[in-house]
Amino acid sequence: MGNVAFDFTGRTVIVTGAARGIGLEVSRAFTAAGASVVMTDFDGDVLATAAAAVGGIAVRGDVSSTEDAEHVVRTAIEKTGCIDVLVNNAGILRDRMLWKLTDDDWESVLAVHAGGTFRFTRAVIPTMRAQGYGRIVNVTSYTGLHGNLGQANYATAKAGIVGFTKTAAKELAGFGITVNAISPQAATRMTASIPEDRIPELTGPIARFADPAEIAGAIEFLAAEESGFITGAVLPVDGGISI
DSSP states (O other), rough: OOSOOOOOOEEEEEEEOOSSHHHHHEEEEEEETEEEEEEEEHHHHHHHHHHHHHHEEEEETTOHHHHHEEEEHHHHHHSSOOOOEEEEEEOOOOOOOGGOOOOHHHHHHHHHHHHHHHHHHHHHHHHHHHHHHOOEEOOOOOHHHHHTTTTTHHHHHHHHHHHHHHHHHHHHGGGGGGEEEEOOOOOSSTTTSSSSGGGHHHHHHOOBBHHHHHHHHHHHHHHHHGGOOOOOOEEEEEETTOO
16 A cells, blocks of 8 residues: 555645654655645654655644644645645544543543544635535544443544534535545554554454555545545444454
C-alpha cells in the first residue's frame, strides 16, 4: 500500500493528528498522489519534522480549540486557495476503568476525538459549500461500536463520531460533500504496549494489526473524486475483527 491509487493533483488535503502513525502515513500517501497536504498536530516540533519528511505543510494546532481549527483552515486556504479533503484523525488516550476516570480524562478525550472532528468539519464547510465539492473522512474505532475495558471515554467519543458522520453526510450531500468514516485496527503508538501474546485475541482473522500505510489506502479511496456516490458509510479496515 502507499502507492498512488488515485490522482489528487491540484487538491488540498487537511490531515489532523498528522505528526505520527496513521496521520503521517495518510499525509505521505496524499502528497505522493499529488495533493497539497496541510498537516496539523498538537506536537509542533515532531510535526515540523514529519512535514519536512513527506513534503507537507506544517501548521501546529490543537483540535480541541475552535481558534486553532479555524486558524489551520484559514492557513490552508491562504497557501493553496481551496480545501478539497479533510481527514479527521487526531486522537488521544486516557485509559482507566470507569470508576477511576476523572472528569479531565473524560472531557479531554471527547474534546479531541469528537470535538476535533466537529470543529474541523464545521470550519471547512463554508469553503467546500462554495466549491460545491468536498470529501470528509473521519476515523472512528471498533471500540466505539463494541466497547473495551478501560476505555469508556474513548468508546463514547468514537461512537459519537459514527453518529456525527451519518448526520453530516445527510446535511452536506446537497452541496457535493461526502462524509464517511473508517474503523481501523492499526499498529500505532496506541497499540505498541500490547503484549505479543494478546495480539491474536485483539485482532481479526488476518491475526495482525494493519500497517498505517494500509489504512491510508482506504482513506484515499473514500477521499477520491471517483468515490462520490459513497456517503455516510463506516468502512471497517480491521482485518475482519468486526465480522
